[in-house]
Every structure is written in C-alpha cells, then in structure tokens.
Amino acid sequence: MPDTPPIEFAFPDLRKWEKGAAPYIHVLESGKPGPTVMVASLTHGNEVSGAIVVDALLGAQVKPRKGTLILSFNNIEAYHSFDPRTPFKSRLVDEDFNRVWGRLDQPATTVETRRAQVLKPFVERADLLLDLHSMHDDCVPLMLSGPLDKGVAFAKAIGTPVDIVRDAGHAAGMRMRDYGGFGDPESPKNALLIETGQHWRASSVVVAKDVTARFLVETGVVEESDLPAGWRQPTPATQRVVEVTHAIATKRGNFTAAQRFQGQDVIAKAGTVLGHDDDEPVTTPYDDCVLVMPSSSRPLRPGVTVVRLGRLT
Numbered sequence: 001m002p003d004t005p006p007i008e009f010a011f012p013d014l015r016k017w018e019k020g021a022a023p024y025i026h027v028l029e030s031g032k033p034g035p036t037v038m039v040a041s042l043t044h045g046n047e048v049s050g051a052i053v054v055d056a057l058l059g060a061q062v063k064p065r066k067g068t069l070i071l072s073f074n075n076i077e078a079y080h081s082f083d084p085r086t087p088f089k090s091r092l093v094d095e096d097f098n099r100v101w102g103r104l105d106q107p108a109t110t111v112e113t114r115r116a117q118v119l120k121p122f123v124e125r126a127d128l129l130l131d132l133h134s135m136h137d138d139c140v141p142l143m144l145s146g147p148l149d150k151g152v153a154f155a156k157a158i159g160t161p162v163d164i165v166r167d168a169g170h171a172a173g174m175r176m177r178d179y180g181g182f183g184d185p186e187s188p189k190n191a192l193l194i195e196t197g198q199h200w201r202a203s204s205v206v207v208a209k210d211v212t213a214r215f216l217v218e219t220g221v222v223e224e225s226d227l228p229a230g231w232r233q234p235t236p237a238t239q240r241v242v243e244v245t246h247a248i249a250t251k252r253g254n255f256t257a258a259q260r261f262q263g264q265d266v267i268a269k270a271g272t273v274l275g276h277d278d279d280e281p282v283t284t285p286y287d288d289c290v291l292v293m294p295s296s297s298r299p300l301r302p303g304v305t306v307v308r309l310g311r312l313t
C-alpha cells in the first residue's frame with residue numbers, strides 16, 4: 001500500500017443512536033401489516049458510507065408506512081476504534097463480523113460473535129435485508145446478490161449499479177446476507193449486499209443513498225417522498241450479471257499482480273497472466289473473464305483471496 005486513500009467526508013458521531021431496541025439497533029413500527037425490512041451498516045467498521053445513510057434515515061425520522069423498518073450499526077465497536085493513521089484496521093476488532101454467521105450456535109468469544117448474537121433476532125425477523133458495504137480499493141460499485149436466482153432478481157428490481165455479482169460467499173465463513181432464509185431458495189426472504197466504492201470516497205455515499213432509497217421504495221415500506229431529497233440517481237441503461245467461478249487465494253502472501261487492475265476488467269483471452277503467486281503464474285481460465293474486486297494494494301496474508309474470477313451471464 002503506497003499511501004492511504006483520502007478521506008473525503010466527515011465521519012458521523014453515532015453515539016446518539018446507542019439507545020434503541022438493542023444498542024445501535026432501531027426498530028420502527030408502522031402498526032400496519034407489511035414486511036420487516038432491515039438496512040444494516042458497519043458490518044465492517046471502516047465502511048462508513050453506509051453509516052452516513054443509516055444516520056441520515058434516523059436523523060430524518062423516516063417512518064415506515066407499513067410493516068417494520070430495522071436500522072442497525074453492526075460493528076460499532078470497530079467503528080469507534082477508528083484511527084486515521086491506520087484507517088484499515090477498524091474493519092474489525094477480533095475477527096470479521098461477516099464470516100461468523102455459520103457458527104452462531106457456538107459460544108461467543110469475540111467482539112464480533114457477541115455482537116452477532118445481539119443482531120441475530122433482528123436479522124432473523126427481517127424479510128428483506130440490505131447490507132451496506134464499501135471497498136478497500138477504488139473499484140466500481142457492485143451488488144453482491146448471493147448465489148440464488150431470487151437475489152439476482154432482487155438486484156435487477158433495484159436497477160443499479162451496473163454490475164451484479166452472483167457469488168457464493170467465502171470459504172472463511174458465512175456472511176450475514178446468506179444467513180437463514182436469505183440463503184434458502186425455498187424461502188421468500190431476500191438479501192442484497194452493496195459494495196458502494198472505496199470506503200472514504202464521497203461518491204460511495206452517493207451510491208449508498210441511491211441504493212438504499214431504491215431498496216426501501218421497492219420493499220414498499222416507504223415512498224420516495226418520505227426520504228431525504230436528492231438520494232435517487234439516474235438509472236443505468238443496462239445491468240450485467242457476473243457469475244463468480246473461481247476465488248484465487250495466495251498461498252503464502254507472495255502474490256504480485258502483472259499490472260494494476262481497476263476491478264470489473266474483462267480479460268479477453270483465456271490464459272492471460274494476471275500475476276504470479278510464489279512465481280507460479282495465475283492465468284484466466286476462459287475468454288472474457290471478469291476480475292471481481294482484485295486487491296491491487298492491500299497487504300497480503302497467506303490464504304487471502306486476491307481476486308475472484310467471473311463469467312458474464
């Protein structure tokens with residue numbers, strides 16, 4: 001990492017939202033029948049664009065017209081550990097909050113598993129979930145729909161961003177967006193995860209507001225006029241679905257990229273060298289291979305995914 005990317009906005013003071021149905025979790029009831037809809041932020045503590053959006057929804061006292069709206073700041077402890085000298089560290093405290101959802105039946109021994117136990121009844125209650133994330137590197141926004149048809153259909157109903165990534169998550173552990181009914185093709189529950197862009201870009205806040213407004217209106221719990229003005233952005237002409245087929249992990253943390261990739265680059269020819277891992281070439285397995293969230297600059301640990309490869313469908 002040559003240097004830390006600029007931080008283009010002020011971080012909100014969230015302590016005023018501590019008191020809720022549980023700490024930093026707010027449940028807004030309409031009193032009328034309807035879906036339970038959840039917007040979650042700070043699943044990773046340094047992914048601040050989502051926190052700005054949830055802070056703004058609470059500040060504007062947005063109320064659901066039907067059903068229930070749940071708003072959360074997930075890894076608030078990691079957020080409060082933010083230090084501008086080491087801004088990437090506040091992603092988590094003990095472990096990744098978004099990899100613990102397959103083992104919540106085990107004793108909670110970390111900040112993140114304890115917090116997940118607090119969030120669990122709210123996540124279980126939600127029929128529809130939007131989880132707001134952002135990215136380490138400057139990449140175009142991506143909607144992570146999960147592996148199921150219903151996730152892709154929901155992402156298309158939202159209508160933005162251009163890229164929908166259909167993926168099965170991470171070998172390291174289950175994500176919140178795949179938990180319970182969200183990961184069950186037979187369940188009507190549905191979840192989306194938006195990667196809004198680089199963590200501290202002003203443009204990531206624009207994307208987070210746009211996607212959240214579209215999500216809330218699509219679920220029917222609010223109308224657009226209930227939301228702060230100016231959140232909706234123009235709808236892109238088309239969207240495309242990228243199906244993730246491979247996750248390339250570095251064996252010992254010695255991966256070097258052949259060039260700097262932007263993310264969502266389409267590599268025309270099969271066999272193109274993407275980089276070397278311990279001097280072993282890593283090549284594209286098929287023509288028109290999409291590079292999903294390549295890590296151009298993060299320090300690598302053994303076993304970490306350096307890029308995921310996808311096929312346009």
Ligand SMILES: [Zn+2]
Nearest residue numbers: 044047133134
């Ligand atoms: Zn994240």
